[in-house]
Amino acid sequence: MTSLSIFPFSLIFILALLIPLGYTDATKTLSNDIINKTCQACSLIKSSNFSYGFCSATLAAIPVSHVTNLPGLGLISLELALVDATNTMLKIDGMLTTNESSLICKTCLDSCLELYSDMSAKLEECVGEYLSGGNEDVYSWISEMMQGTALCEGEFEGIGLKSPLTRENYSLSQLYGMVLCIIDLISPIIKSRPSISA
Ligand SMILES: *[C@@H]1O[C@H](CO)[C@@H](O)[C@H](O)[C@H]1NC(C)=O
Ligand SMILES: *[C@@H]1O[C@H](CO)[C@@H](O)[C@H](O)[C@H]1NC(C)=O
Ligand SMILES: *[C@@H]1O[C@H](CO)[C@@H](O)[C@H](O)[C@H]1NC(C)=O
Ligand SMILES: *[C@@H]1O[C@H](CO)[C@@H](O)[C@H](O)[C@H]1NC(C)=O
Numbered sequence: 001m002t003s004l005s006i007f008p009f010s011l012i013f014i015l016a017l018l019i020p021l022g023y024t025d026a027t028k029t030l031s032n033d034i035i036n037k038t039c040q041a042c043s044l045i046k047s048s049n050f051s052y053g054f055c056s057a058t059l060a061a062i063p064v065s066h067v068t069n070l071p072g073l074g075l076i077s078l079e080l081a082l083v084d085a086t087n088t089m090l091k092i093d094g095m096l097t098t099n100e101s102s103l104i105c106k107t108c109l110d111s112c113l114e115l116y117s118d119m120s121a122k123l124e125e126c127v128g129e130y131l132s133g134g135n136e137d138v139y140s141w142i143s144e145m146m147q148g149t150a151l152c153e154g155e156f157e158g159i160g161l162k163s164p165l166t167r168e169n170y171s172l173s174q175l176y177g178m179v180l181c182i183i184d185l186i187s188p189i190i191k192s193r194p195s196i197s198a
Helices: 002-006 014-018 033-045 052-060 063-067 070-096 106-131 135-157 166-186
Strands: none
Touching: 033 052, 033 063, 033 070, 033 166, 052 063, 052 070, 052 166, 063 070, 070 106, 070 166, 106 135, 135 166
């Protein structure tokens, strides 16, 4: 539990500071335009469960999204995924420390905690890798984690319980979908490689 306190990531405001100058385009003042275009493109090329509404509302809420470019939106989505995974980890940790006798499936929560902690750590690595241009690695790591979110839900479903983390699965999966789509848009070559798109 002590290790959890080292994550100060609920600070969405910090996002603005984390976007390097190269990722912003000061000449672009058409506020929602890039967000709408990107989310529209993604809802066309991605699966039907990609939500245009989630994509545009989520990005529009981050001030710097309005003055960035496509790689900048990718970085913002990645950082939002990191914040999301970390907050979910803290939420599960909170659930685990409440009254033991009212816990639903402690072992499920334990494995979800492990899953979200691992994703949080991996997402930190993804941010660094993305900033150094390793889009291809980021793409395959995120694809893997996209499948991984289902594991937590499955823990509960497997024993006939309703997962208390369905909303968290939804938002993180959507954010992963956004990152994957934006990388596709930036470097379409990656998408056509069978080993990664499989
Ligand atoms: C972007 O989409 C939102 C809602 O979907 C709309 O209100 C807004 O006018 C759009 N902005 C632009 C620049 O197209
Ligand atoms: C824990 O929950 C049980 C049943 O839900 C309740 O009877 C008990 O008073 C609770 N204990 C504490 C310390 O809240
Ligand atoms: C998790 O959420 C995504 C939508 O973002 C959905 O497609 C997927 O089916 C959900 N997984 C489970 C196991 O419910
Ligand atoms: C959409 O559903 C497919 C198939 O169930 C899943 O592999 C994919 O991760 C989902 N995408 C999103 C954005 O949730």
